[in-house]
Amino acid sequence: MLNAPQLNTQDQLFEDIMPLELIDDENAISYWSCEAEENCLRWRIAFTNFFSQGTQELEAPAITALQEMRKWTRNPSIAHKSRMEFAILRSGLGHEILRIANPQVGLENRTPYLSLSFQRYRWKESLLSCMLGWVDRVLPPRIETSQSTNANAKEFLQLLSRHNVCPFRSNYSSVFAFSSERCFLAEAVRWMLPTLAAKTPSTTWVHKTSLNHLFRLICGFSIIDLDALHLDEELLLVLKLSTELRSLRRELLKGFHTKFHNNVDPDTQGCRTCYDQPEDSKCVRYWTVEPSHHFEFHGKVITPYQANDPDRLPPIGKGCASQTNYVPLMDLGLRKISRRADVLERCGRDVTLLIDISSPSTILAGVSFDTFSHVDLQKIRCDASAKETKSIKRGSQFSRFEWGRMHPVGSRKPAGGRPGDTYTSYAGMEVTNTAHIRLLFAHATDVERMVAAITPLHPHAAKELRELSSEVNSLGGIGATAYYCWNFVAPQHMDRDATWTISLQTCKEAPADEFNFVMMDLGCYVETAENALW
Numbered sequence: 001m002l003n004a005p006q007l008n009t010q011d012q013l014f015e016d017i018m019p020l021e022l023i024d025d026e027n028a029i030s031y032w033s034c035e036a037e038e039n040c041l042r043w044r045i046a047f048t049n050f051f052s053q054g055t056q057e058l059e060a061p062a063i064t065a066l067q068e069m070r071k072w073t074r075n076p077s078i079a080h081k082s083r084m085e086f087a088i089l090r091s092g093l094g095h096e097i098l099r100i101a102n103p104q105v106g107l108e109n110r111t112p113y114l115s116l117s118f119q120r121y122r123w124k125e126s127l128l129s130c131m132l133g134w135v136d137r138v139l140p141p142r143i144e145t146s147q148s149t150n151a152n153a154k155e156f157l158q159l160l161s162r163h164n165v166c167p168f169r170s171n172y173s174s175v176f177a178f179s180s181e182r183c184f185l186a187e188a189v190r191w192m193l194p195t196l197a198a199k200t201p202s203t204t205w206v207h208k209t210s211l212n213h214l215f216r217l218i219c220g221f222s223i224i225d226l227d228a229l230h231l232d233e234e235l236l237l238v239l240k241l242s243t244e245l246r247s248l249r250r251e252l253l254k255g256f257h258t259k260f261h262n263n264v265d266p267d268t269q270g271c272r273t274c275y276d277q278p279e280d281s282k283c284v285r286y287w288t289v290e291p292s293h294h295f296e297f298h299g300k301v302i303t304p305y306q307a308n309d310p311d312r313l314p315p316i317g318k319g320c321a322s323q324t325n326y327v328p329l330m331d332l333g334l335r336k337i338s339r340r341a342d343v344l345e346r347c348g349r350d351v352t353l354l355i356d357i358s359s360p361s362t363i364l365a366g367v368s369f370d371t372f373s374h375v376d377l378q379k380i381r382c383d384a385s386a387k388e389t390k391s392i393k394r395g396s397q398f399s400r401f402e403w404g405r406m407h408p409v410g411s412r413k414p415a416g417g418r419p420g421d422t423y424t425s426y427a428g429m430e431v432t433n434t435a436h437i438r439l440l441f442a443h444a445t446d447v448e449r450m451v452a453a454i455t456p457l458h459p460h461a462a463k464e465l466r467e468l469s470s471e472v473n474s475l476g477g478i479g480a481t482a483y484y485c486w487n488f489v490a491p492q493h494m495d496r497d498a499t500w501t502i503s504l505q506t507c508k509e510a511p512a513d514e515f516n517f518v519m520m521d522l523g524c525y526v527e528t529a530e531n532a533l534w
Contacts, residue, residue, distance in 0.1 A: 036083050040091035043069060047096050054111035066126060073133035084134040097127045102198065108170035118170035148209045153217035154229055156206060161231040163199045167191055168234055175437055176444065178242035184215040219246065237434055241441040248445060252452035260456035263347065273347050283347035287335065289364065289522045290357045297327060297520055304329045304513045338527035339369040351457055354522055363458050365519060367526050371453050371533040381506045383442045450502045453533060505532045
């Protein structure tokens with residue numbers, strides 16, 4: 001029934017903050033049978049009203065409809081699917097969803113508020129994924145591909161520019177469509193080919209071309225070649241910045257690989273300088289940990305100071321002191337990971353990797369000190385201080401101690417404060433002008449630096465981050481969330497992340513034992529330092 005572009009994974013798109021309504025089997029059957037068409041009609045009206053007028057007042061009913069649709073798509077039975085398929089057809093909901101998702105309609109460009117709403121809720125992907133939960137999927141037939149020419153590649157870019165195809169303002173990750181081959185293939189299937197099919201049906205070669213070969217041709221264009229195409233300002237900027245990002249990625253990977261492996265002895269496979277040292281004195285050391293849930297400490301604040309110590313940071317806000325449960329760090333027996341100056345002077349690196357005791361080949365976390373050069377660290381600091389990058393908001397227990405700042409870049413899971421939320425970008429990563437595009441690429445450059453730094457130490461994690469880029473709103477081809485930290489403190493951290501996260505302490509203006517990162521579930525804490533990556 002439907003040929004849809006590649007969508008995000010089901011658990012990402014369907015996650016919602018609203019609790020499921022409890023309905024017993026008998027009532028559920030009656031509910032589906034009698035009210036399915038009525039609900040589909042109500043949802044269709046809500047979507048029609050909002051996407052035709054695009055006002056904030058009409059957005060709320062559309063969000064409510066999206067939430068209800070997500071509830072109905074959770075594990076429907078075969079009987080329910082058949083009833084819903086009929087109701088979708090009779091009510092006109094299916095046609096309305098296809099209209100919203102149709103690239104030729106371009107609803108996201110109709111009003112400024114619609115552009116913002118598409119950024120927040122990713123309406124096309126969210127609605128299509130709901131509908132695909134009720135109807136059978138039909139895969140398009142395999143077609144023979146042909147090689148493109150330089151002329152084809154130039155025409156392809158000109159078509160994207162001439163027809164205003166690029167959805168930079170409604171989906172920030174689309175600015176990275178040309179940053180890697182993996183990103184290009186994903187974005188080509190999601191919006192490039194469907195949109196060109198709708199707007200330029202006579203250009204048949206586009207739909208038969210080898211996308212891999214087309215991307216390689218685009219990568220071969222020089223800045224002079226791109227300028228000669230007379231593309232629109234934003235697309236031209238994206239192509240130029242993508243060229244710089246691809247070049248930097250190669251340089252970084254080569255640089256960190258060379259720096260790491262130049263110190264590796266081919267016979268011992270260890271550091272040439274410290275291979276004969278005790279395990280805990282080596283520049284790359286492995287600690288075995290046993291993950292466990294310390295529920296008795298959840299919701300409490302871990303502090304390096306005793307209760308009567310005047311240096312203990314007080315909570316922020318009135319009345320918080322009497323409501324806060326403190327746990328002195330020294331009473332927990334946690335292992336401390338701290339900067340080892342002698343090791344850094346001897347070997348030029350200081351890395352600790354945490355290994356799962358039940359699976360010795362599994363690395364759960366890692367910490368690296370003095371990771372970047374002074375020049376690179378200054379560049380990262382500059383990007384982290386950009387005013388558009390918002391500080392992350394945490395729960396009330398964390399917020400009471402938010403003395404430092406943690407600025408996230410990349411994608412996040414649905415948040416608890418926004419009904420109808422989905423897997424999307426953090427605040428401050430929207431695209432409304434070329435300055436925002438430049439800032440996004442600056443953040444992507446920093447994430448590339450972080451991933452390049454961990455690649456020699458943990459190639460599996462780096463590989464997983466790059467492979468995930470086709471499933472999430474990737475930042476420059478890396479499916480990770482990265483954090484810039486300034487005097488950042490995590491009173492304690494329980495790891496519920498869907499994938500790897502990377503944090504860098506860009507600045508620390510405090511004693512060594514303050515503003516540290518407690519990994520309670522792993523029995524360790526990081527005594528963070530400037531230029532520490534974990």
